[in-house]
Amino acid sequence: MTQRTITLRRPDDWHLHLRDGEEMRSVLRHTAQVFGRALIMPNLKPPVRQTCDALNYRRRICQAFDSSPECGHFNPFMTIYLTDDTSTTDIVIAATSERILAAKLYPANATTNSAAGVTDIGKLDPIFRAMAKNGLVLSIHGETLINARGKEIDIFDRESRFIETLDLIIRKHPGLRIVVEHVTTRKMVEFVQAAGPNVAATITAHHLLYNRNALFTGGIRPHHYCLPVLKREEDRQALLAAATSGNPQFFLGTDSAPHARGTKETACGCAGCYTAHAALPLYAEAFDTVGALEQLENFASHFGADFYRLPRNTGTVTLIQKPWTVPLTYPFGNNVLVPLRAGEEVLWQVAD
Ligand code: NCD
Numbered sequence: 001m002t003q004r005t006i007t008l009r010r011p012d013d014w015h016l017h018l019r020d021g022e023e024m025r026s027v028l029r030h031t032a033q034v035f036g037r038a039l040i041m042p043n044l045k046p047p048v049r050q051t052c053d054a055l056n057y058r059r060r061i062c063q064a065f066d067s068s069p070e071c072g073h074f075n076p077f078m079t080i081y082l083t084d085d086t087s088t089t090d091i092v093i094a095a096t097s098e099r100i101l102a103a104k105l106y107p108a109n110a111t112t113n114s115a116a117g118v119t120d121i122g123k124l125d126p127i128f129r130a131m132a133k134n135g136l137v138l139s140i141h142g143e144t145l146i147n148a149r150g151k152e153i154d155i156f157d158r159e160s161r162f163i164e165t166l167d168l169i170i171r172k173h174p175g176l177r178i179v180v181e182h183v184t185t186r187k188m189v190e191f192v193q194a195a196g197p198n199v200a201a202t203i204t205a206h207h208l209l210y211n212r213n214a215l216f217t218g219g220i221r222p223h224h225y226c227l228p229v230l231k232r233e234e235d236r237q238a239l240l241a242a243a244t245s246g247n248p249q250f251f252l253g254t255d256s257a258p259h260a261r262g263t264k265e266t267a268c269g270c271a272g273c274y275t276a277h278a279a280l281p282l283y284a285e286a287f288d289t290v291g292a293l294e295q296l297e298n299f300a301s302h303f304g305a306d307f308y309r310l311p312r313n314t315g316t317v318t319l320i321q322k323p324w325t326v327p328l329t330y331p332f333g334n335n336v337l338v339p340l341r342a343g344e345e346v347l348w349q350v351a352d
């Protein structure tokens with residue numbers, strides 16, 4: 001029997017956590033071998049707040065890849081982290097750098113390394129005006145934790161409750177270009193669709209493949225815990241429909257988020273799924289479940305570049321439908337990490 005293959009333009013990953021130092025050096029290759037570009041998230045400790053921090057971080061990534069300035073075929077783009085102290089000057093400077101595409105809004109304490117995030121989004125209007133004027137994209141972790149009466153919002157409702165905040169931002173700043181990162185709910189998908197071409201969303205492979213049952217299959221599964229948390233099956237179906245619809249508002253962002261095994265397999269485990277080792281094959285698997293492999297290239301290689309107003313990559317990658325078993329662990333600095341599907345099969349692989 002001949003193997004099924006699909007060849008697509010080299011893809012990009014528009015939402016990636018690389019960490020730093022030895023940890024970054026251990027995971028970088030998984031992304032750089034397949035993707036042409038990635039948008040690197042700024043939630044280091046301390047966060048990447050300023051243009052100079054972002055450009056220094058980029059230099060460390062390129063050195064790890066050992067071919068600067070363009071890192072061979074891999075070109076990392078950077079984000080800066082918005083805090084309560086971000087100034088409009090910080091925004092203007094970031095916007096002048098071709099290497100920096102976005103400023104990332106983490107509501108304070110919404111996720112891993114977000115303690116320095118924004119405590120009052122209502123105060124960011126001058127920042128958003130400067131971003132719209134200078135062409136810097138707003139990248140958002142869209143979850144609300146506390147309601148107006150100070151009550152904690154249910155973890156499964158945090159993304160849909162963020163819609164009212166997002167709606168306000170869009171109404172006040174119609175010229176601001178926004179990416180709602182790692183969308184997880186039908187409600188947010190529908191909101192983005194209705195919001196028009198200045199608003200887009202990334203979708204992860206794990207949210208296309210799993211629903212919240214995966215957190216509790218036969219026991220608690222810390223390696224399926226990420227934020228925003230996995231949602232219901234009807235939400236997963238809506239994400240899959242959006243990703244495969246050919247709507248350019250939805251594109252690939254893995255949110256691959258490496259954590260050392262011991263920080264996940266513990267009494268209070270970190271949020272984040274590691275998917276970079278099998279990112280494109282996992283998306284192919286998801287698209288194939290609905291017979292939509294022909295839409296993978298748009299989603300993975302076209303729509304993100306178009307939204308960020310960058311040329312599409314040259315060159316191609318080929319996927320073969322040939323199952324392989326994911327290793328139980330990968331090295332991660334002085335530790336190891338447990339990848340998604342550890343010890344289990346992934347149905348597709350990237351051809352050499
Ligand atoms: C991310 C991380 O570990 O940095 N974790 C996650 O669960 N997705 C942060 C984030 O993107 O929320």
Ligand code: ZN
Pocket residue numbers: 015017041255257
């Ligand atoms: Zn992320």
